[in-house]
Amino acid sequence: MAQITMARALNTALRDAMEADDRVVLLGEDVGTLGGVFRITDGLLKDFGEQRVMDTPLAESAIMGVSIGLALRGYRPVPEMQFDGFSYPALDQIISHLAKYRNRSAGTQPMPVVCRIPYGGAIGAVEHHSESPEAIYGHTAGLKVVTPSSAADAYSLLRQSIESDDPVIFLEPKRRYWAKQEVDLPVSTEPIGKARVLREGSDLTLVAYGPMVKVAMDAAEAAQEEGVGSLEVIDLRSLVPLDDATLVASAAKTGRMVVVHEAPQFLGMGAEVAARVSEAAFFHLEAPVLRCTGLDIPYPPARLEEAHLPGVDRVLWTVQRSLDF
Amino acid sequence: MAQITMARALNTALRDAMEADDRVVLLGEDVGTLGGVFRITDGLLKDFGEQRVMDTPLAESAIMGVSIGLALRGYRPVPEMQFDGFSYPALDQIISHLAKYRNRSAGTQPMPVVCRIPYGGAIGAVEHHSESPEAIYGHTAGLKVVTPSSAADAYSLLRQSIESDDPVIFLEPKRRYWAKQEVDLPVSTEPIGKARVLREGSDLTLVAYGPMVKVAMDAAEAAQEEGVGSLEVIDLRSLVPLDDATLVASAAKTGRMVVVHEAPQFLGMGAEVAARVSEAAFFHLEAPVLRCTGLDIPYPPARLEEAHLPGVDRVLWTVQRSLDF
Amino acid sequence: MDQTDEQVRLLGEDGTLLQHDTYKVDLTDEDLCDLYRQLVVVRRIDVEGNNLQRQGQLGIWAPCLGQEAAQVGSARALRPDDFVFPSYREHGVVYVRAGMEVLSVLGLYRGANLSGWDPQRHKLAQYSIPIGTQALHAVGYAIGAKWDGAEVCAVAYFGDGATSEGDVSEAFNFAAVHSAPVVFFCQNNQWAISVPLAKQMAGPVYKRAFGFGFPGVQVDGNDVLAVYAVTRAAAERARDGAGPTLIEAITYRLGAHTTTDDPTRYRTSDELDMWKAREPIGRYRAFLERAGLWTEALEGEVQAEADRVAAEVRATVEHMPDPPLSDLVDHVYADPPATLMAQWRQLEEFEAQFQAEG
Amino acid sequence: MDQTDEQVRLLGEDGTLLQHDTYKVDLTDEDLCDLYRQLVVVRRIDVEGNNLQRQGQLGIWAPCLGQEAAQVGSARALRPDDFVFPSYREHGVVYVRAGMEVLSVLGLYRGANLSGWDPQRHKLAQYSIPIGTQALHAVGYAIGAKWDGAEVCAVAYFGDGATSEGDVSEAFNFAAVHSAPVVFFCQNNQWAISVPLAKQMAGPVYKRAFGFGFPGVQVDGNDVLAVYAVTRAAAERARDGAGPTLIEAITYRLGAHTTTDDPTRYRTSDELDMWKAREPIGRYRAFLERAGLWTEALEGEVQAEADRVAAEVRATVEHMPDPPLSDLVDHVYADPPATLMAQWRQLEEFEAQFQAEG
């Protein structure tokens, strides 16, 4: 088994998808010659040529609109938004068209577009480069929203996303790009829509996705060591579809749940999980579902991001609040 | 006391605000000569002239970006987005700049921009004209999100919004534009950030805002008549700031809560209210906070909208589900 | 920005055929007569749209009155395998390209569907309501077609107001850089709801193209032959690999913006009268008369066809069933989330009460 | 799209003064020398930025190496009450306009603030990172200034890549319609990260303006005198009520896009060498020498000033305190929601543990 980074797994997934289906094309700012600012498309222009890997003009709405047009021509475009904060100019095309096209056509027109977006913070970046916009996409019916936390899932979920006839917002946790995992590619993990119980536990369930899965796992480890309790950890893997069956089963088992995410709390994924689980596991919960999240503020300057983002200590502190309920 | 429509109250609020402060300016598509497609700005061009009421080119990002520039020049712009679904091209300017400008300037630069958006469905319109985007705005830290349900609140909240140094997304429930209320203008109601208990009740709390307040009130009335129970009704009035004290107090009192909104359920306001109230009133709730909302679908064609939107019957059905818990 | 020298014209206001160095009429007599039929039928469909709206059969209608030449002339210049991206007023384009698929458009304005047709069937995308957005779809389609080595072009229709939207400029630039086989067809009907050209732009639309590095041409949009010729040339140019063209068709929206609009609030009857005198169908009929092609028999046939289509439109709309409840959820995803299906089951349960109760 | 005839130039590559029909040099000797000082200091600030980043004192740096003439020349042509809207690379503009406020820029790249300065203090908006967005702010400011009857203009700085964004085109059109007193200053430095001009656009930037109905001018962006003259004229034109101008300054980004970028992946050393030979400061010094204005004494003063500024930059950055935790929430709202304040109290409670623990 090889040690593979998430960046490498994504790169391989794109390569394998392009080899498997010559209608798969990549487009975006700097994805060609440069191989993307995070090198996720590294080497693909050289091997597949300019008609499969397109360096576009600097225009995100155009990148998305052109992708929709390519899909109408029978392509399976994989546009890249260079950073989370630069996906916003594409929002109108995404909300008004990408998400609605199939429905508008009474199901006749598939929209197999996978919009890759590196997202999240903790990389010491300047403003607009550390956003967590998943709630905006998750609230937009018609989209799927997928986010891997490991190299293996990165590979498998990206392949599945490209094979999907529904549009997928594929959120790549950039702080995890260089984290390694033992895995042989190609690899096939659970389908989109299935959460994974990464760690079994009996006292409380930690729910996380993307960049926060590692933090949740570390917190569970620490909780075990420090005798705080036995924590179950769930990696959502996809936010839409949300695997509420797995969430509810776990909450029913442990009776306590903490949802962890980087995005601001207000109207974030934690709210949706809390609302659902509180309804479906009402008689099982021994404490309310708590949220350990970013503050309801614009992303702060890098030297303050650590305080803004949930870390192991704040997760444990929230776990303790739940246990004390 | 006069019978006044919400449309008229908004028009009067704009007029009074413009008379009170000559830095208040209006801009948008068709807001001048036509007086807006809903006539909310009717007559204002004639009385205040082209420098106070600007018919802009057809470009929503520009309308918002220019408003930000006008604020930097010391104006208090009140841009209009013609419909909910056409506010999306302005999202980048709203998220990346409007919401963040004050914070970026370390508090030195106020951003007194009120973005008026007619929103919501039930008017038999074609696609893109019946959207409920409040969750997108509510999740964007730095914004306030306000939505009146009556003529008096429309007047007062709009005046307050224009006086605020923070940017406000002012959502006007278009299906209520022509509903009348006995009120003498000017009128001053509770400040932004205060919810209003519209009707006291003891068995369950209905939470609504904007277009759904009337539906909630009708449902409460019907519940009373049909002996279902005594329902308390809360009109949120502003989504950000959210008056969670009032929500929690009411939930603690009645032990049951149903949140009603038109927007899709997933990651909608119902989720946030449920998460918060479930946490703060955990030991008081006799049933989980339930949500009676639009489906997680793109807004349907007009001939299906009635089924998509919560009506009195579906609210009552959800109330019964809560009471049966 | 009124009719200028640069404007391509093949028909004088009185129907005389004009000479033009670049653009010629090369249609058969039969085609010339058929063009007349299409113009008349399209106008009749539009009249029915207005009527049906007034009778409450449609929620709203966006009339194309006065723009028939721009729409019919351009649509007729295209091949079946070109791909068309219309805005919300292109009923004439739909009729020429897809015949009675125009009934789906009526369904859309009735609120029975969301456009509903299969874009691949007639190579005709659904109506795009968010202004200007479809221009980018056309560019994407065109780039894909070019990659495929297909000799087809994509055509984006939009209005004068749409040129102010960022998406349209992004489309111009993207198409220029990729030398994409696109025809940008702008119907400059002088108004964007209540906003006149002078508040929308500071120079003529067609010149916008030069700034992005590709050709633009202004054509008399009420001259169906000129529109046909100019569009055909631009489409051929695109298919030949020479890249995009922007066509600005100068025309006029003789009707209201939509049936909810009251244009008397913002424009003068003098202006309206001036443009009524320039309306395209009378001019074209005068040309046919001069060319000896117009006959009572032709007029009879054409009117009969218009009657037939109008009757079909009326009957279809009046008997159009409401969509089934399941249309709410059936087409959103190829593979719908379980959470949506659970919502749907809950809704069914709720609705079942009423069925039970009767 | 290389240096063309249309390009305004006042200095030859060897520093000879060229004649131009429209644009003249009208600076005093003192000003000419001061211009030199500013160019040299700006370059030194940029060097320090790179150094401090390499030492880990800054998170990232966006070098302006090679673009000093475009930035200093244009900024110097403005009046204190004009309003400037920079992008993220305009350190030269900041230094000329706001002197040591440039330290805030270093704080921004350090991650200590989000720009942080008061835009009204020097009539200088904060750096705008989302490409092209600030062009619209400039238009809004300019329209407001015009309403106020103020004789000021707004200046938007952006790059060649930015011209592809819808916002920039929307700004062009909006400004043209309103004849807004704006100068659009595009530093065409040939690259947008790894994307060269040919993949970004199909014609020169300055011509874009004509399509929107206002003048565009191309200037040698490495010729500080030409940039100064062209900008001054455009600013005066704007203040006089004649509307917007688009200036395309042809220059070159000699450094990396940012310190995280590796330009050897996408551009040749030949190209780099060619542009190094055209860099702006040497050319300007040659002009001063020819004009008899350059002296050892001047050089000494200028270098001393650069040393002084560099030292101040270094010392300030190295001792820049981390922002207080309360900066997280203190500036988000004038009137913050209670829910945010509750979060903040919770965070304080959480953080307090560690203070207690030491």
Ligand SMILES: Cc1ncc(C[n+]2csc(CCOP(=O)(O)OP(=O)(O)O)c2C)c(N)n1
């Ligand atoms: C993005 C967006 N903004 C606003 C609207 C509302 N709207 C519908 S039509 C219209 C005017 C369009 O004018 P034009 O492009 O000239 O086309 P025309 O209606 O004249 O055919 C407006 C503002 C919209 N549909 N989409």
Ligand SMILES: Cc1ncc(C[n+]2csc(CCOP(=O)(O)OP(=O)(O)O)c2C)c(N)n1
């Ligand atoms: C909306 C947006 N998209 C993408 C980016 C990422 N990005 C930062 S700089 C840059 C290239 C900008 O090129 P140009 O406008 O020529 O300016 P230059 O860097 O050359 O000064 C890109 C793509 C961004 N900052 N904003």
Ligand SMILES: [Mg+2]
């Ligand atoms: Mg128009």
Ligand SMILES: [Mg+2]
């Ligand atoms: Mg550049």
